[in-house]
Amino acid sequence: MMETAKGARRTDEYVEEEESRGDAPPEFPFLPPEMIREVLLRLPEKSIGRFRCVSKLFRSLSSDPAFAKAHLDLSLRNDAFPSGRRRLIVSYRHNLYTVDFDSVVDACDGIRDLGAVEILQSPVKSNVVSSCYREGYWVGVVGSCNGLVCTTNVAGDVFLFNLTTGESKRIPGVLDLLNLGTERVRNCGFGFGFHAITDDYKLVALVMGDVLNASVYSLKTDSWKRVGDSRYEYDDDDTNYDGVLVNGAIHWVARHRENGRRVVVAFDLTTEQFKDMAFPDEADECPHRVRGFQLHKLNGRLCMVYNCFEKHGDFWVMNEYGVASSWARVRISVSYSSMKPLCSVRNEEETLMELNGQLVLYNFRNDVSTSLVLKDAELRCVMAADTYIESLISPNQYGMA
Template structure:
C-alpha cells in the first residue's frame, strides 16, 4: 500500500484506536509497520509507545513475544517459546548480526526488557536486541582500571535495568592474582557499565566473597549464590543497581540445608532450586514478595523415582534448570537442548521436546520477551 493511500485509509480511525491495535501486535509486525506511514513510524519509534508495549507484553500470559536464547558451540541461537508446544519440531535460528560466531567461549550475562548481554572470551561484552537486530560492543573493561589484563579475568557478571535513572547497567567482577613474597593474593574488583554514559565506572574492591557466573536480575538488584572464604555456608549476594552497593539477602529458614543450590527467575520472582541426590528429589522455592521474609513458598517438589520419565533423566540432576511457569502452574525445565514440562498435579512429565541447539555444547538457556527497546538511550 502506498503511503498516501495508507494515510487516507487510517484517517477516519481515532488515534487511540490505532494505538490500541498496535499495542497488541508482536514486535516483528511493528517493525514492518513503521514503513506504513510517517505517523505510524513516529508513533512506533516513540519512547512512550516502546515502554507501554513492553509493559503489556510482560503482563500477557501468552508466548507470542517470548523467546528462548541459548549458547552453543561459540554461537547464540534462539527459538520461540510457543513452538515448544505447537510444533512437532523446533528449529533454532542463529544470530548473524553480531561478530561473535567464531568465538569459542560465549556466555549469557543476562536479559532485561528484550535486551541481552553476552560475554565473549571472558573479556568482551556485547549488548544486543535480537528483535531489532541492534548490537553494541561495550568499551574494554580494563580501560582505566588499576590493573592490567594479564593479572585477572572476569568471572562474575550481571545485567539489569536501573529504573530510577532509566539506565541499563552491566556489573562485572574481576578476580586478580598478585604475588606478595611467597604468597598469592586474590582480591576482587567490580565495575559497573552504564549504557547512558557508554563507559565503565569506578572500581569496587571487596574480599571474602566469591561471585561467579551470571546474576539473576529481580527488583532492581542482581543476585548470585556466593560462598564466603570465612563461612562455608552459601548465601545470596545482591548488587543494587541504583545505589551501586553490595549486600546480603537474608536466607530464610525454609531453604537452609540445601547444598549447592541454583538461582532463577520464575513469574518475575527470585527462586532457589536444588536437588538431593541421596533422596532423588528436586525442590523449587519462589520468593513471591521481594524483601518479605515469610513470602518464600515451595512451588514444587519432584521425586525422580515417582515420575515416569521417557526417556529417563540423566544421573547429573543438577544440570536440570527451571525456565518458565506456565499459566496452569506447570513448570518448563531444560536439560541441555531437551525441554520438558512437569505437571505437579499428577506428578508427571506432560511433554518433552528437543531443539536443534547442538546437543553436545549447550551452555545455558534463558527466556526473554521481545521488545522494541533501543540500545541508544534518550536523556
C-alpha cells in the same frame, strides 16, 4: 465506471509523479498522526516492523525511542503478552537459537518437538576471530530485560541484543575492567537488569581476583562506574559466574573474607550497594568433595540449586524475599547435575527448565517430567537458555527519548 477508472488512473499518475520527485504520497489524510500512533501502539512488534516499510510516517513514528517505551509500557500494564511474544533463546557452543513459546505451550498437549531457528547474524558470534571457533568455544546468555538480551562469548565481548529488531550494541570497556594492575584476576561474572526508578538498563560486572571488585555500566550514559567492595571473595566451587535479577537486585553466591561463611550477596540496583542474605540452613549438607551452588529464579522467586559433579534431587526456593526462614527445600523425582528453571507454563501448572543439558517440562503437582526436542537445531545438549519478550527497545538509542 469511466470516471472511476479515470480517477484511478489520475491517482496512479499522481503517486508516480510524487515518487519521481522523491516525495511520499499523502499519508492517510483522514487520520491524524496522533491517532495512527495510538493504533500502532496496540500492534505486535513484528507487525510494526513490517509496517515501517509502508510509509515514512509509519517509520518515523515507530522508530522513535519514546514510542518503543510507550509500546512496552502499554503491553506490560495491560498484561498483554500472549505466548507469541515470549520466546526462548538457547545457546550451544558458538550457535544461538530462538524458540517460539507457542511450541512450548503445544508441548503441554503432548507435542514434544520445539521449532528452533538459528540466529545467523548474532553479534556475539561474528565478533570473535575465526581462531576461536574450536572445540569448546561457547557463547553465553547473561539474562534479559524488556526485550534486550545480554550475551557474552569466550573472547570477552558483551553485547546487548534485541532479537526482534536485530539491533545490537557492544558494551565498551569490559576488557579494561580486567586490567587491575598486579592483582590476580581469576574470572569475571556479570548481572543484567532494568532499574525502573532511573529508567535505565544496568550491567554489573564482578571481577574475581584477590578481592571481589564490582563495576556498573549504565546504558543511558554509556559509561562504567567502579563500586568496589572487598568484603567478599568468590567461591571457586560456585562456578555460576553470572548473577540473577530478583526484586530489583542481582544475586551471586560468595563467601565472607573474614570467616569464610557462604552467603547470598545481593547488589541493589537502586543504592548500588551490597547486602548479605542468609543461606538455606541445610544447603551445606552436600557430602560430595566438589560442591557448589547456583542461583536462579523460579516464578519470580529466588531459587538455589546444587552445582557439583554428582546427582541431586532437591533444591531451595525463597518464598518470601529477604526472609531467611522462608527458604524451603523442594524435592523432585528427577536427579540433576545441572538445572535452571526458565519460566512457568499455563498458570504455573508446569515449569520449563534446563535439566542436565535438555529442555524439560516439569509438573510439580504430579511430579512428572517431559523431555522436549529442538527439532530444527543440530545440537546434542543445551549449554545455556533463557526467556525474553519481544519489544522495540533499541540498545543504541536508549536514553535519547
